[in-house]
Amino acid sequence: MVTTKGKRKFVFGLKQDRLADGDKMNSQLVKQVVAEGGKGAAIAACMQCGTCSGGCTNVDSMDLTPRSLVLMVQRGDWEKVIKSNTLWLCSSCYICTTRCPRGVRPSDVMEAVKAIAIRQGIENDATRFHKVFVEVVQKRGILFEPELIHKYAGLEGVLKQAPLGIQLALRGKISPFPETVKNPLKFSQAIEKAKSCPQPQQPQPQSQPDTPTIPVVASTPAQKNSTSQLVSSSRN
Amino acid sequence: MAMAARNVALAQKQNLDLLASCSGCYNKSARALKALQEDKEEFERISAILSEMGLDVSAYNIRVRNVVDVLANELWDTLTSRIRKPLKGVKVACYYGCLLTRPVDITGWDSPVFPISMDNLCRLCGAEVVDFRGKTKCCGGPILISQEEIALQLTKQILDEAKEKGADCIVLACPLCDTNLELRQADIEKKYNTNYNLPIVYITEIVGLALGLSPRKLGMDKHIVSTKPLLAKIR
Numbered sequence: 001m002v003t004t005k006g007k008r009k010f011v012f013g014l015k016q017d018r019l020a021d022g023d024k025m026n027s028q029l030v031k032q033v034v035a036e037g038g039k040g041a042a043i044a045a046c047m048q049c050g051t052c053s054g055g056c057t058n059v060d061s062m063d064l065t066p067r068s069l070v071l072m073v074q075r076g077d078w079e080k081v082i083k084s085n086t087l088w089l090c091s092s093c094y095i096c097t098t099r100c101p102r103g104v105r106p107s108d109v110m111e112a113v114k115a116i117a118i119r120q121g122i123e124n125d126a127t128r129f130h131k132v133f134v135e136v137v138q139k140r141g142i143l144f145e146p147e148l149i150h151k152y153a154g155l156e157g158v159l160k161q162a163p164l165g166i167q168l169a170l171r172g173k174i175s176p177f178p179e180t181v182k183n184p185l186k187f188s189q190a191i192e193k194a195k196s197c198p199q200p201q202q203p204q205p206q207s208q209p210d211t212p213t214i215p216v217v218a219s220t221p222a223q224k225n226s227t228s229q230l231v232s233s234s235r236n
Numbered sequence: 237m238a239m240a241a242r243n244v245a246l247a248q249k250q251n252l253d254l255l256a257s258c259s260g261c262y263n264k265s266a267r268a269l270k271a272l273q274e275d276k277e278e279f280e281r282i283s284a285i286l287s288e289m290g291l292d293v294s295a296y297n298i299r300v301r302n303v304v305d306v307l308a309n310e311l312w313d314t315l316t317s318r319i320r321k322p323l324k325g326v327k328v329a330c331y332y333g334c335l336l337t338r339p340v341d342i343t344g345w346d347s348p349v350f351p352i353s354m355d356n357l358c359r360l361c362g363a364e365v366v367d368f369r370g371k372t373k374c375c376g377g378p379i380l381i382s383q384e385e386i387a388l389q390l391t392k393q394i395l396d397e398a399k400e401k402g403a404d405c406i407v408l409a410c411p412l413c414d415t416n417l418e419l420r421q422a423d424i425e426k427k428y429n430t431n432y433n434l435p436i437v438y439i440t441e442i443v444g445l446a447l448g449l450s451p452r453k454l455g456m457d458k459h460i461v462s463t464k465p466l467l468a469k470i471r
Contacts, residue, residue: 057374061386089383091390093334093374098348105339126382137239152381164419164460171458183290187242190288194238 018068020048026076033073036112043109045102046070052096052106062086066096066106073109087114088126128152138188141181145174237278238285240268245291247298254300257438259335259410260377266300266342302336304409304439305345308353315360320448322362326469328442329368329403330354331394333375333413348372354439358407361446366401370394377412380420391416392424395432405435405466407442414438418461435463445470 030043053065064072064084072080081087087110096106118127132151137143146165149157168174181187244265247254254269256262271278273296286293307315332351340348351372355365375394376387395417398406406417418436425431436459444454456463 057390058376058379058386061389089379089386091334091374091376091378091387094338094348095334095372095374097339107339124382126379129382167460168419171460173458186289190285191238193288194285 018071020071024075026074029073029076029078029081032116033109033112036115042102042104043070043073046074046104047102049101051099051101052104055095055099057093057095058089058091062089066090066110069113070104070106070109073113081113082117082120082122086110087117088124134191138191139184140178141184141187142179144178146176147178237268237271238282240264241272241282241286242289242291244269244272244296244298244300245286245293248293248296249291251298253298255303255306256300257303257409258412259302259333260412262300262302263335263338263342269296269298269300270342272296302343302345302409304336304354304357307439307443308357309345312360315357315443315447319361319446321446321470323442323446323470324362326363326466327366327402327404328358328363329366329398329401329406330358330371331368331375331398331406331408331413331417332371333377333408333410334372336409337372354407354409357439358442361442363442363446366398366403368398368401368403370397375413375416377410377416380416387416388420388424388427391420392428395421395424395434399432399434403434404469405437405442405463407437407439409439411438418459421461433461433465435459435461435466437463437466 027044033043048067048071050065050067052070053059053067056062056066059065062085064080064086066086069081069084069086072078072084090107090110092107092111094107097104097108100106129152133143133148136148136151146158149161153160165174169176240261243261244254254265256265268282272282273279283293332354337343337346337351338348346353349372358365370393373394374390376383376390380387394406408414408417414436417434421432421434421436437456441454441456445451445456451457451463451467456467
């Protein structure tokens with residue numbers, strides 16, 4: 001839940017530092033996010049109406065609402081963006097994108113920001129899960145659930161899920177043996193190669209004295225981390 | 237994107253439309269297809285990866301469809317004439333979830349805010365559809381593993397509403413939503429000390445029942461949450 005921590009508040013409990021303020025805008029981060037998210041992330045169009053936050057399924061658990069997140073991106077406040085749990089609580093349900101009257105597509109913004117954060121080397125349960133997921137899929141070209149759980153949560157996790165797994169297996173819903181696609185070796189090699197192929201060119205942000213520049217580690221592409229990142233790194 | 241594109245390419249090779257039974261898979265595949273068809277730069281990037289896998293496709297003219305889309309928009313007339321066993325007195329809550337109808341530029345066959353195609357299908361089958369506010373709310377599937385507690389909370393909201401509205405079952409069209417609503421139902425019951433016993437069925441099962449197929453053939457006995465109360469109402 002959002003705690004106020006004695007910060008100044010505006011009407012309706014809005015925090016002062018989360019109000020749109022033309023003076024603080026900074027296009028540097030916006031450029032970077034747009035480069036990552038393609039045409040989808042039309043951040044500059046955001047008018048801070050808050051429709052995205054109003055519709056968000058998961059907004060109660062987030063410390064920055066989707067609206068604030070877009071505002072922080074507009075301001076170039078990378079610190080706040082990266083510290084928030086919003087990125088990892090978003091379940092990409094696209095309600096915000098559907099409702100946005102300005103075509104900002106906050107879910108695409110979220111995915112673009114995630115991709116940048118992951119490339120900077122941020123690590124948590126969500127990124128670890130996505131990473132493991134892709135590894136497992138890459139191996140055979142198809143998911144094998146017990147292996148996924150084992151790699152992610154260890155033996156303890158497998159034991160915890162075992163009763164459910166057995167029930168499912170008895171009903172013929174999951175197979176206890178892994179399956180593969182035709183020619184899995186070729187598949188995994190191609191994915192491996194795709195991971196190491198260069199990212200689309202990002203425009204070089206002009207450095208501005210009063211804002212922290214974002215150190216971008218360009219060598220690790222976003223593909224490495226999640227299937228959803230596969231989509232986010234593309235320009236559709 | 238390349239992974240999703242692989243399936244699209246495999247379908248294109250056989251010149252068949254791709255039918256996805258999972259909203260997530262449907263969404264990602266449709267997204268990949270859209271990129272392949274409309275974005276030249278993306279087409280070249282993905283094609284390079286696909287040809288590494290031994291798949292060479294030069295143009296894409298297939299469509300990616302979803303089960304609900306096909307049932308409601310292609311097979312409506314066929315279904316109308318073949319309903320043998322209308323599901324009188326069964327109350328269903330139709331749950332669409334997120335990726336089935338969103339984002340609209342990728343899906344586009346039903347309203348993203350208030351979809352009704354599944355409601356119409358259930359009504360066609362003779363069932364009574366409850367007014368379900370949470371029909372497009374997210375079940376938290378994508379964050380189930382990494383943020384389990386929050387995902388379960390989101391799922392609970394959906395189950396709560398369906399139960400409160402007096403639904404006999406929830407009808408959906410996504411296996412991931414099913415994982416959350418059905419397989420985690422026991423976890424939620426235990427955690428919040430409640431009792432749902434709410435059968436979760438796939439849209440084809442409801443349609444199959446109305447067409448007069450035997451529940452066994454439809455695999456109604458394979459559910460983790462027993463569908464017996466639901467089947468008892470139909471007989």
